[in-house]
Amino acid sequence: MIFKVLISDPLSEEGIQPLREADNIEVTVETNLSPEQLKEKIGQFDALLVRSQTKVTREIISSATNLKIIGRAGVGVDNIDLDAATEHGVIVVNAPDGNTNSAAEHTMAMLMSLARKIPQAYYALKHQKWDRKSHVGVELKNKTLGVVGLGRIGAEVAARAKGQRMKIIAYDPFLTEEKAEKMGIDYGTVEDVLRKADFITVHTPLLKETKHLINADAFKIMKDGVQIINCARGGIIDEDALYDAIVNKKVAGAALDVFEEEPAVNHKLLELPEVIATPHLGASTIEAQENVAIDVSDDVVNFLTGGLARNPVNLPSVPKELMNKIEPYFLLSEKLGAFLTRLTVDVIEEVNIYYSGELAEVEVAPLTRNTLKGLLKRHLGEHVNDVNASFLADKKGITVNEHKTSSTKGFTNLLTVEVKTKKATRLVSGTLLNGLGARIVKVDNYSVDVVPEGHLVFIRHKDQPGAIGRVGSLLAEQNINIATMQVGRSDVGGDAIMMLTIDKNLEELDLEKLNDLADIYGVVAIDL
Ligand SMILES: NC(=O)C1=CN([C@@H]2O[C@H](COP(=O)(O)OP(=O)(O)OC[C@H]3O[C@@H](n4cnc5c(N)ncnc54)[C@H](O)[C@@H]3O)[C@@H](O)[C@H]2O)C=CC1
């Protein structure tokens, strides 16, 4: 059998040698295809290899009747509709490590160019202006670099900036004080980083939680004259807010490799002399392009010829017999993880998963991975799946323990997820009720009975007359209908919880007003 592979973005010729050399693989390189042309052609191919230009939309995937694998020669998979790929049984693989070094080096190049106004001075000189006065820069030595997102690239940037004698302060949901100390950097909340830094560089994926992470409010708390670098993803910084902050002289300069809409030509930020920019070149080196092309080509060859892919982004693969037994628990396990991650404010160090009743009789590793997927997605994004979840948890220094117990507390099956941080232990239990579907039956020490779906609001409060009424009245004022409500308490007049399901989107809920009500200790909004 011959497998047909389409390469639709420019990839390194050296990097695709594994594909060219494989006996049963035929390679077609056709770049610059329009979406319509790609849609028309894709049905003939078993594999598609892309960089970031090709948008692999649901429409393209739906037309790809033979497609088995999509390879992304790079990290970010935001140009590929992962849900559509998973739904169509197409595995997506990426090359997470191959361009780390290049992206980190590009960030350093941008940082130094920004500090010394090199692009502006070059531009002036090219236009016959010998202007030394307008291009006075600042030193990096003894300045503070704030790193938001200390993953592969963020950590490499931090290590290099130390070599420039900079002080580093970083925030990452998986960074602990101990880890920061080992790396010789300061650990802070995102606010600490924004307040203390002279230069701020972002290295997160673009997620719901990181979209416009650097917005007008964030600029307000930064130092006057701060300088900003984005070599990660357009959209992490609110471009309108950045524009205003530069015009108002709050921000002295910005270096951008990425934009909300690419290609970004005629962008208003590019009109500002304080902004220097490159057209998404972070990974554009001979070495990175060779590395990422080799990594995805190897994975495509392995996968098409019956082997395992090393860097799957979405692969669900469990033996059929086991699948039949555990499938009903898949959604519950992910939702328990997703629920618990919203209740956890500090860095998660340990996860304990207790399987009871009929669940104690089967192989539960896929459920553990699925629970971790629910836990990790909030901070690591959609590329977390049940294949890479355990690996990512391990990489983030989280200890994961599975426990099987016979104690079911009256349920035929019970799944309990417990997370431990330095400051707290939180837990949630769920079950499948015969004929009634999934239920959350316990949160910390409180028994509840909540369907784990929709828009949930979890409120900790003091068990006092009027507390529940005040919440109800405030939601009524905001025209928000309460669909279900559960209350639980430890003892009379002590700590208590409310779990509400509301009919409106959580964005329409004024969390601050709820938080400000008398006897309310904390409110968390959770979309399940
Ligand atoms: N400009 C370019 O050509 C390139 C851009 N990239 C982009 O750079 C970014 C980083 O890539 P990697 O370091 O390889 O990814 P990574 O997954 O190793 O690191 C991302 C880090 O962001 C952290 N994070 C998630 N939410 C956060 C939040 N709200 N606040 C702070 N940190 C948060 C995660 O915990 C993780 O440690 C990605 O967006 C990637 O697509 C990557 C390569 C080249």
Ligand SMILES: O=C(O)CCC(=O)C(=O)O
């Ligand atoms: O393919 C490219 O050049 C972009 C690389 C990138 O942005 C990524 O790997 O996330």
